[in-house]
Amino acid sequence: MAADVAEARREDAGIVVAHSDFGGSSISGVTFSVAGMPPLVVLNSTQPADRMRFTLGHELGHIVMHKFPTPDMENEADQFTSNFLLPTEDVKPYFAGRKVDLPLLAALKPEWRVSMASLVFAAKRAGAINEGQAQYLWKQFSIHKIRLREPPELDFAPEVPASWPARKKSRDGVSTSRSYCPEGRPLADGPRGA
Structure with missing residues (x-):
């Protein structure tokens, strides 16, 4: 993707x-x-x-x-x-012929690795829903108290940077698992201790 x-x-x-x-x-x-x-x-x-x-x-x-x-x-x-x-032409088929509702948004969230809210905007941009349907979905977000924090069970692990650890070698030539700044100093640990 x-x-x-x-x-x-x-x-x-x-x-x-x-x-x-x-x-x-x-x-x-x-x-x-x-x-x-x-x-x-x-x-x-x-x-x-x-x-x-x-x-x-x-x-x-x-x-x-x-x-x-x-x-x-x-x-x-x-x-x-x-x-x-969420490129419009790429995401459009995921909404085609389907009811855009909270269960569909929840199912698409881990696949596209974006928030359910982002998927509402993409569905509207793709012509899968109109403004009234989008407003209805926003009300559903509020009713289910997921407007500010979507269900934690739908969370996925953050990406871990790949380029700097692959480029930075330790003194014995083994790649390290930490991210480094251009001067070679380690950056702060990755997200959530990654």
């Missing part, structure tokens, strides 16, 4: 991804850019993997599209991410 390729493309492009609990803050992620250095994206390690994936795509959207702040840049980054993780 496009989403699986996304992590490899970000890593190959020289974007460094790290994780932090942000001291308990509700910040989902942030990008640091310094001239002459690859961008550093820091993700909140306490968030579910679907949220981390969306945040990483959102930050990638800023890196790709926004050299300077614009009034609509947050919405643009969200749209970029939605289309990047």
